[in-house]
Amino acid sequence: MTLPRKSRTTVKLTSLIAGTALLLGALAGCASTEEGGGANTDGTPKELRVAYQLIPNGDLIVKNQKWLEQALPDTKITWSKFDSGGDVNTAVIAGSVDIGLAGSSPVTRGLSAPLNIAYQIPWIFDVIGENEALVAKDAAAITDLKGKKIATPFSSTSHYSLLAALQDAGLAESDVELIDLEPQDIQAAWTRGDIDAAYVWTPVLGELEKDGKVLISSKDLAAKGKVTADLAVVRTEFAEKYPAALKTWLQQQDRAVKLTRTDHDAAAAAIGQELSLDPAEAGRQLDQLVLLDGAEQKGADYLGTPEAPGKLADTLFSAAEFLKAQNQIDAVPQLSVFQSGLATKALSDAFAS
Structure with missing residues (x-):
């Protein structure tokens, strides 16, 4: 806590980059095994590594109910808990997770220099509210x-x-x-x-x-115009190599959102088990978030479609402008960077109308 206030965040970001470089070096010799060990005969990955956080949204329902394990029976699903989106960014850069949850601010950083992470956004876990x-x-x-x-x-x-x-x-x-x-x-x-x-x-x-x-x-x-959200990020390499697995993952997330609407008590109970909370409190925290199903996420206000990227890209662009003004990132990327970062094709393929 002895650093001058204006320099602390810069040091934090520099440390992140340096630490990531060291981690990448350590992992370089075992990249083939770290990336899931290849594909099964049906084209699904042998392993899917998921980074999750203790946030009361549909992701915890999918984990608790083991829906992903059931939908991809030949794939080893590895769930790893992270405390923040910055840590998820580091893990994605290191190639140690395939899909993860990170807030809109860390994702904005991830798509901006100097990080320039090769990942995309296929899903919005929640729009953050009173939680x-x-x-x-x-x-x-x-x-x-x-x-x-x-x-x-x-x-x-x-x-x-x-x-x-x-x-x-x-x-x-x-x-x-x-x-x-x-x-x-x-x-x-x-x-x-x-x-x-x-x-x-x-x-x-x-x-x-x-x-x-x-x-x-x-x-x-x-x-007041400062919208934040919890977003899914998927390594671009994984998304391109295993589109069917990503489609399945998206459909299970959609299933979880629909459960919150059709059986709120069951959804709250599942989330409560993951957070060690009683169902009533878990349900209260769940209700502080705005959850969107697949059809809604294809709308213009959110991820959009391949033909018309949604306003989430504009939200991230605005966040980048704010972060640059606060000296949190080096430069504001073009809007097109955030538009291309939306995995709209994967979303459209998963929820074709």
């Missing part, structure tokens, strides 16, 4: 946080939203002390009294709300 928020112990307004310690996972949607919230309140980043912590570490620091506020997501947010006050949520920021 991510800025919560404080002794503050009635964001302006009361001047000079205070605020924790958030750097390079996450929460980090992006926190910067937007500070800007909206007329505070500069230098007006507060930002601390980079993963969600579980935020909860521990909050309990010890080491921090004054945090921008984080559920289920940790739910714990902080017990003795803290929500000052602004991502739903509030979305109304």
